Amino acid sequence: MREIYPYGMLGNMPTKISLYIHIPFCRHRCAYCDFNTYAGQENLIPAYLKALQAEIEQVAAKLRFSFEIGTIFLGGGTPSYLPVEGLQEILDTCRKAFCISEDCEISLEANPGTVNRDGLSQLRRAGFNRISMGMQSANINELRLLEREHDPIAVIHAAESARLAGFKNLNLDLIFGIPGQTMDTWKQSIHFALGLKPDHLSLYALTIEHGTPFKRWVERGFISSPDDDLAADQYEYACQVLEEAGFDHYEISNWALKSNNQSMVCLHNLQYWRYQPYIGVGAGAHGFLENHRTINVRGIKAYIDRMMLAMEMPYPASSAADQVIELDLWTQMQEKMMVGLRLLKEGVEADPFAQKFGFEMEEVFGERISKLTGQGLLEWTGSSNQRRLRLTRRAWLLGNRVFREFVGLPEPAVLRKKIHSTTTRVP
Numbered sequence: 001m002r003e004i005y006p007y008g009m010l011g012n013m014p015t016k017i018s019l020y021i022h023i024p025f026c027r028h029r030c031a032y033c034d035f036n037t038y039a040g041q042e043n044l045i046p047a048y049l050k051a052l053q054a055e056i057e058q059v060a061a062k063l064r065f066s067f068e069i070g071t072i073f074l075g076g077g078t079p080s081y082l083p084v085e086g087l088q089e090i091l092d093t094c095r096k097a098f099c100i101s102e103d104c105e106i107s108l109e110a111n112p113g114t115v116n117r118d119g120l121s122q123l124r125r126a127g128f129n130r131i132s133m134g135m136q137s138a139n140i141n142e143l144r145l146l147e148r149e150h151d152p153i154a155v156i157h158a159a160e161s162a163r164l165a166g167f168k169n170l171n172l173d174l175i176f177g178i179p180g181q182t183m184d185t186w187k188q189s190i191h192f193a194l195g196l197k198p199d200h201l202s203l204y205a206l207t208i209e210h211g212t213p214f215k216r217w218v219e220r221g222f223i224s225s226p227d228d229d230l231a232a233d234q235y236e237y238a239c240q241v242l243e244e245a246g247f248d249h250y251e252i253s254n255w256a257l258k259s260n261n262q263s264m265v266c267l268h269n270l271q272y273w274r275y276q277p278y279i280g281v282g283a284g285a286h287g288f289l290e291n292h293r294t295i296n297v298r299g300i301k302a303y304i305d306r307m308m309l310a311m312e313m314p315y316p317a318s319s320a321a322d323q324v325i326e327l328d329l330w331t332q333m334q335e336k337m338m339v340g341l342r343l344l345k346e347g348v349e350a351d352p353f354a355q356k357f358g359f360e361m362e363e364v365f366g367e368r369i370s371k372l373t374g375q376g377l378l379e380w381t382g383s384s385n386q387r388r389l390r391l392t393r394r395a396w397l398l399g400n401r402v403f404r405e406f407v408g409l410p411e412p413a414v415l416r417k418k419i420h421s422t423t424t425r426v427p
């Protein structure tokens with residue numbers, strides 16, 4: 001199988017798996033955020049770090065297959081809010097517990113207001129080699145509305161400090177569709193970000209999530225709902241400008257530069273989009289291993305208590321698991337389409353799909369594929385032995401509509417063996 005980007009599967013054998021580590025602490029909870037993160041629980045940080053250490057060791061001892069960790073991603077929350085020594089300890093624990101590949105991508109999510117040059121240098125020396133900064137906007141009013149704690153100057157300092165500390169792989173996150181954001185302020189944010197010379201950009205449309213202050217503000221009329229037409233224009237503008245700036249638009253929301261002939265794609269997220277296995281540790285973290293999805297308890301205290309109790313859980317879950325879901329073949333095929341079609345060039349490759357699941361894509365999704373190709377939303381591309389199904393250019397803005405077509409479908413008759421998903425809810 002030819003790889004468009006480095007790292008992935010060799011034949012059917014995953015040689016590398018990924019490790020996600022969740023850090024659920026933030027100094028302040030932003031008004032639009034519905035991530036599993038908490039403010040005001042700093043007193044739990046030392047116990048949380050110990051629990052994380054215990055979970056990493058437990059998972060490493062439990063897994064029954066041989067693997068190498070190809071990417072590590074510390075996400076949150078705000079991982080950079082933790083003391084540098086704590087982050088170093090987590091990596092040390094990983095190194096002792098797992099076999100880490102030499103070229104392992106080790107990413108840290110950081111908020112611009114929480115980093116400084118010394119701390120970043122220490123993190124670089126500890127082994128972190130990719131940093132992802134939540135810039136979100138270059139407009140101070142938009143940052144205030146989002147309740148972000150930094151200003152644009154802090155982003156400049158953070159990006160410069162990261163470079164001086166030796167980070168060669170820098171991502172910036174930006175948000176479009178913010179209430180009150182105009183095309184002009186969006187353009188300013190994009191150009192401000194480009195001026196910082198990132199290797200990678202992630203641009204997300206704001207969604208108003210239930211239970212957030214943003215949701216209440218919209219309901220009470222304090223702020224307007226995101227304007228879908230404007231958001232579409234903002235996305236199109238970004239596609240055009242980033243292409244001109246030499247970025248490869250490889251996933252719906254992600255763009256990467258090439259550096260020394262190497263694409264700076266996020267290898268960790270590629271693992272998810274390629275439907276490859278990963279371990280998830282920490283409060284609320286999800287894992288995907290040997291056809292099982294593991295979902296940990298969400299609360300920080302509950303997570304710490306679970307790891308202290310060290311209860312035996314069904315394979316491959318750790319003591320922190322709240323659910324262990326065995327995914328049947330049909331569920332896996334649908335999920336594969338959902339995540340794989342996010343990759344704009346790579347899409348879902350026909351031969352590896354058939355090798356992995358034992359069915360041709362057209363055998364199980366024939367009707368859907370015909371419908372969506374007929375509507376001009378999906379297209380076949382590639383030579384006969386490397387055929388791939390992917391979104392058409394006009395479907396980039398309609399991704400969710402296409403993905404929904406591959407969810408909750410009745411099992412096709414061709415699936416001879418009926419293996420249904422079973423969920424084990426842990427008491």
Ligand code: SF4
Pocket residue numbers: 025026028029030033034035037076077078111134
């Ligand atoms: S910093 Fe990020 S994770 Fe923390 S509250 Fe804000 S948006 Fe959520």
